Amino acid sequence: MPVKLKTALIGAVAATAIATSASAQEFPTKPVEMTILFGSTAQTIGQLLADLMSKNLPEPVVPVMRSGGGGSVGYQYVHSMDADGYNIVWNSNSISTSFHSGKIDFDYTAFTPIAKISTEVPAIAVRADSGWETIGDMAADLLASGEKLKIGASGDGSFTHLTTEALLAAVGLSDQAINVPYDQGRAPVELLAGRLDAAVQWPGQFISHHEAGTLRILCLTSAERVPAMPDIPTCAESGAEGIDIEMWRGLAAPAGTPDDVIMVLQDAAEKAVASAEFQEASETLGFVPDFEDHAAFGELIARDDAIIGKLMADLGLKAQ
Template identity: 60%
Template sequence: MKMRSFGVATSWLAASVAAAALIAVPTAKAQEDFPTKPVEMTILFGGTAQTIGQLLADLMSKELGQPVVPVSRTGGGGAIGYSHVHSTRPDGYNIVWNSNSISSGYHQGNLPFNYEAFEPIARVTVEVPALAVRADSGWESLSDMVEAVKSGETKLKMGASGQGSFTDLTAKALFQELGIEDKVVYVPYGDGKAPVELLAGRVDAAIQWPGQFIPHVQSGDLKMLCVTGSERVEVIDDVPTCAEAGAGDLDITMWRGLAAPEGTPQEVVEKLQEAARKAAESDQLKDASGKLGFEISFMDAQEFGELIAKDDEVIAELLKSGN
């Protein structure tokens, strides 16, 4: 009886091993041949984030030999897009054009998962927010605006692309640094609408990516007072940093990159990483960076993962302290 039982168990084990081997071979082959169908890239925001993401998807398509299809899933400070990608299979066919928003969203309670729910693929660009006002506002510098706000009876109407968004947090950190946070009222608008709202007079100031403001600055309708990073942005190097303009040691920069659901095979991540690297080295992306005001700053998956973890700690501490 014992021998018969052992024989059944042995047969079952052998069958299981054989079945596992049959499954493993096609899985390994699928990873080796990746991609064999289109890859979907979720884009979380409008404006320059969408423009850059669409160009990146096109450039990566040429490297991968399969279409990389950009799909806009905006809303909730990135929560809608992150949630979608998080729910997909970890096979490399669903990726997200991500940013620091993964940490700000999680630590504000908008996401039930943090950055560890994704495999980093590569950082591609960095962007520095800019503060802009109408050219006819009479404010030639940041100090002009601060002085007017402090002495005025009405509050500064500040455009906000969404509560808890990266630019919203940047604005609040800037005004706290300037000591005028109690004299600011936030007026919500949709992604990419900052110039429209400024030009229409519905808001007095807005913080967004330089690429949204540059055409209107060139036409003489808007003026950028400062950028929030520690260094000036090359394409608008006549615009001072906010720290240079009197905002203490403010230094806020957004990175953008690619990530896939946790558990995506390493071989697949590496193929996506190399396609992103080739795109970052292309003349097309370099030309776009000069026009839109972002900087190409490639990091491979390992370096990018370390950066995300480090930034997550900083963002968590900032939000905890109320900054």
């Protein structure tokens, strides 16, 4: 190779490296848009996270609601964006339920994980005057009477729908239940109005009603009790053996987003999770701050996708 050409190529490579490094150091130079997939507790936590991350970045993180289709609407939007770090998604296990139910034609590998932020545990609640103290009581009563259970979740193929089906199977009510999808954030209203006998949703929707004595949270679906709600039993210990279901929430960007950009976002997220504001919000909303870096988060997503795919297939919810 001629010396001049070789020198020119070396210079070009060096210039590219310098430009890339400078770009990473400057990121972000404009607002970062965070797509939020769901309302209610997910929206509240996401908005708080965006605000706290903004305090640790030169440009704000702007939360934008793109709900619908069990998360598929938001995933499709972010998937279509450039992999430059300026469009990220407040994601969850819903990436797997959306894919395995056939709502999107790409799986979790279409995104680069940024960080795991929190864990939430679904809860099943009933009206306080139902006479049911535990999920075991509910199952025994219905199996003895033969009556149908009107139970709600936030949409077919959603994570709460998957949780509902797993709970019904665990207590022998799969053939004795009527699934009633409801709009986001309406679980307490539907229960109190008598349109539902039971509902599966995030504890944050039920806590104030549970404390007021109008609704009763029968159990939580995690393997162990949640520290913020120590008096509420797990479903496994109250009649639904084998139930161990949790939802993680985190941040992801389109696959191919540069590693150094991911690190900038990860660091801002870590500081947000460690803040007093985020920790205090977890007590009020009933979630668990649970930060993991992008590498550990990626491993979790892959493991969880395999578990969800099998569970959905076993329950007949997986697209053929």
